[in-house]
Every structure is written in C-alpha cells, then in structure tokens.
Amino acid sequence: MAKQRALWVLGTMSGTSLDGVDAAMLRTDGHDILEFGPDAYRPYSPGEQSTIRRAFGQWPGDPQVAAAAEVVETAHAEILARFSGAEMIGFHGQTLAHDPAHGRTHQAGNGALLAQALDLPVVWDFRSTDVQMGGQGAPLAPFFHFACAKWIKATEPLAILNLGGVGNITWIDPSQPSPEAPGALLAFDTGPANAPINDLMQVRLGLTQDAGGALAASGRVDEKLVQAFLTQAYFHKIPPKSLDRNDFQPFFKKTHRLSNADAAATLTAIAAAAVAKAAEHFPQPITRLLVAGGGRHNAAMMAQLSQRMNCIVEPIETAGLNGDMLEAQAFAYLAARVAFGLPTSCPSTTGVAAAVGGGQISRP
Numbered sequence: 014m015a016k017q018r019a020l021w022v023l024g025t026m027s028g029t030s031l032d033g034v035d036a037a038m039l040r041t042d043g044h045d046i047l048e049f050g051p052d053a054y055r056p057y058s059p060g061e062q063s064t065i066r067r068a069f070g071q072w073p074g075d076p077q078v079a080a081a082a083e084v085v086e087t088a089h090a091e092i093l094a095r096f097s098g099a100e101m102i103g104f105h106g107q108t109l110a111h112d113p114a115h116g117r118t119h120q121a122g123n124g125a126l127l128a129q130a131l132d133l134p135v136v137w138d139f140r141s142t143d144v145q146m147g148g149q150g151a152p153l154a155p156f157f158h159f160a161c162a163k164w165i166k167a168t169e170p171l172a173i174l175n176l177g178g179v180g181n182i183t184w185i186d187p188s189q190p191s192p193e194a195p196g197a198l199l200a201f202d203t204g205p206a207n208a209p210i211n212d213l214m215q216v217r218l219g220l221t222q223d224a225g226g227a228l229a230a231s232g233r234v235d236e237k238l239v240q241a242f243l244t245q246a247y248f249h250k251i252p253p254k255s256l257d258r259n260d261f262q263p264f265f266k267k268t269h270r271l272s273n274a275d276a277a278a279t280l281t282a283i284a285a286a287a288v289a290k291a292a293e294h295f296p297q298p299i300t301r302l303l304v305a306g307g308g309r310h311n312a313a314m315m316a317q318l319s320q321r322m323n324c325i326v327e328p329i330e331t332a333g334l335n336g337d338m339l340e341a342q343a344f345a346y347l348a349a350r351v352a353f354g355l356p357t358s359c360p361s362t363t364g365v366a367a368a369v370g371g372g373q374i375s376r377p
C-alpha cells in the first residue's frame with residue numbers, strides 16, 4: 014500500500030476518572046509513529062466535574078448533556094489553543110453513556126464547533142460506527158498500541174496494560190504487517206483496577222486513592238477471596254469482552270469484614286490477579302508487560318503484578334513511552350488513520366464484524 018503524507022496531529026482524551034483533559038501531539042503517516050510532540054494537561058474544576066457527572070448515563074436531547082458538552086468544549090478549546098503546528102485534531106470527548114448492546118454510545122463535545130473555533134479539521138465521534146457494526150466501541154487504543162510496539166522495535170509478542178478505573182490489555186504480535194492482520198492483536202478489559210480501591214478509600218477514609226499503594230502494602234491479601242473472585246463467569250468468557258466500572262460491586266461486599274489495610278491489599282491483589290488470568294487468553298505467551306495508566310503509580314499493585322505474571326512487568330516509561338499521555342496520543346494517531354481512510358478497530362479488538370474506520374471529520 015502506498016504510504017500517505019505524514020501529519021502533525023493533536024489528540025485529546027477526557028477519561029472516566031474525570032480529572033481533566035490530556036492533549037498530546039504526534040506525527041504519523043497513519044501507519045507508523047514518526048515523532049512524538051509536546052503534551053499538556055488541563056484539570057476540570059470541581060464545578061465542571063459536577064456538571065459532567067450530572068450528565069452521566071444521559072443521552073443527547075437531555076439538557077444536562079448539553080451543559081456537560083459546553084464544559085467539555087470550553088476546556089478543550091482552552092487546552093488546544095496552547096499548541097501550535099498541528100494540522101489536525103483528534104477529539105475523543107467525554108463518554109457520558111455507552112450501550113454497545115443497543116448499538117449506541119455518546120461522547121460529549123461537538124467536533125464541528127471545535128473545528129470552527131480552532132480553524133483546523135477535527136476528527137471526532139470515534140466509537141459510533143464500531144457499535145453500529147456490532148462492536149463494543151472500545152477499546153480503541155489497541156491500533157495505536159500496535160504502532161507503539163513498532164516504535165519501540167519490539168520483535169516478540171508483548172502486552173500493554175492500561176490500569177485506569179477498569180483494567181484493559183492489548184496483546185500484540187509486532188511481527189504482523191498491520192494491526193488488522195489476523196493474529197496481530199487481542200484486546201479486552203481485564204477486570205477491575207483502581208475503581209474499587211478508590212471507592213474503598215472514599216467510603217472508609219474519605220480519601221480519593223491509596224497513594225502509592227501504601228495502605229495495601231501494610232495489609233494482608235485474603236487469597237481465598239482473590240481466588241473466589243476469579244471463578245466468576247467474566248473471567249472464563251472468550252475475548253473480546255468489556256466491563257462497566259461497577260460490574261463487580263456485589264462481590265466487593267465480601268471485603269466489608271476485612272480491616273482497611275487488608276481490604277486494600279485484597280482489592281489490589283484482585284486487580285493484579287485478574288490481569289494474570291487475562292494472560293491465559295493470550296494466543297502466545299509474552300516476555301514483557303508494559304503498564305500505563307494511573308495504577309502504575311501504585312507500588313503494591315505493581316508488586317502484585319510482578320508476583321502473579323510470568324514475565325517482566327514494568328511501567329511503560331522503561332520503553333520510552335509516556336504512560337500518562339498514551340490515550341491522548343492514541344486519538345491523535347487514530348485521527349490520522351480516519352483521515353487516510355484506514356481502519357481503527359477490528360474483530361479482535363472490539364468484536365466488530367469486520368475491520369472498520371470510525372470517526373467523522375469536521376472541517377472549518
């Protein structure tokens with residue numbers, strides 16, 4: 014296939030933890046990452062967070078969705094104006110409602126308005142086509158993870174793990190010619206990651222997170238509970254498969270009898286054990302697990318992962334990538350693929366019927 018002209022693209026992500034907007038630039042021809050550029054972060058104020066939170070689970074037409082969209086658009090216009098040299102924007106927006114079973118998903122924020130405000134083409138609404146074609150609409154980062162594996166010159170199968178509220182993993186065979194080639198990728202949600210730990214910290218101690226994993230490190234893992242957790246149907250389901258943040262809430266009632274430290278240790282071990290269980294689905298074993306997302310700052314979680322995985326576990330920074338900006342970079346990369354008419358998901362990443370390019374392009 015003839016290679017396209019390369020573009021400098023500026024990608025953005027507003028994640029499920031609602032902390033703020035990440036933005037990052039990269040140059041790509043839609044296949045390879047050619048260069049990484051600058052990045053920035055713009056937190057949401059508490060007021061902005063509550064406006065967005067009020068719209069969670071609502072669909073367009075609801076006034077709360079319109080209010081959330083305005084916050085998202087304003088925050089993005091602000092952060093994007095700090096950059097120069099971008100030829101295109103990849104705008105993910107903020108997921109408010111996601112219902113792939115009924116073929117619908119909604120990310121707040123209007124890309125056409127941003128295109129006018131920034132005088133640049135904006136690629137947005139990345140997930141709709143995939144869910145309309147029977148896919149989960151997520152995760153979409155795997156095609157970018159494939160390019161990352163090439164960028165770091167990986168030659169053996171490896172995996173990239175994102176530890177956000179939920180964990181999601183991409184298994185990659187970098188010897189394949191393209192991300193949509195059969196056998197190149199397998200991506201799915203591993204299980205809960207930080208969300209149940211954050212909930213525990215909030216309910217028991219009024220804190221937002223177990224900073225550094227200090228509380229977990231001081232507790233004892235209830236291994237029986239960890240093993241009982243893994244007997245649930247989700248862990249035996251063949252991927253691709255995905256989760257909602259609160260899918261395991263009923264099980265977590267079983268941690269109520271544990272002390273704060275033991276409950277934190279056990280929830281942390283559960284997140285790691287779910288990743289090790291996920292590895293049983295890999296088409297071939299891996300030698301290296303690269304970890305991105307907030308959970309890589311949790312030393313207890315990283316230690317549990319190392320203990321339970323049969324491979325080297327390291328923060329993605331050891332491979333020269335930025336674990337805080339990976340998702341923003343992913344939407345820069347995916348925007349270029351949309352512009353060049355290339356697919357952004359395939360059956361082994363979202364379960365979609367065939368490789369498909371999502372996203373619409375709005376021009377100023």
Ligand SMILES: Nc1ncnc2c1ncn2[C@@H]1O[C@H](COP(=O)(O)OP(=O)(O)OP(=O)(O)O)[C@@H](O)[C@H]1O
Nearest residue numbers: 028029030177178207223224225306307308310311
């Ligand atoms: N220093 C730290 N110590 C312990 N945990 C941390 C630390 N920093 C971040 N985290 C955890 O990581 C979470 C945020 O992770 P991240 O930013 O990857 O999530 P997100 O992008 O909003 O989620 P998702 O990827 O599901 O959209 C925090 O809520 C917290 O639980």
Ligand SMILES: CC(=O)N[C@H]1[C@@H]2OC[C@@H](O2)[C@@H](O)[C@@H]1O[C@H](C)C(=O)O
Nearest residue numbers: 029108111151152153154155177340
């Ligand atoms: C529907 C939706 O917005 N999903 C997000 C969410 O946040 C993390 C995880 O759940 C992932 O599936 C996805 O985002 C990442 C960037 C993705 O699509 O790869």
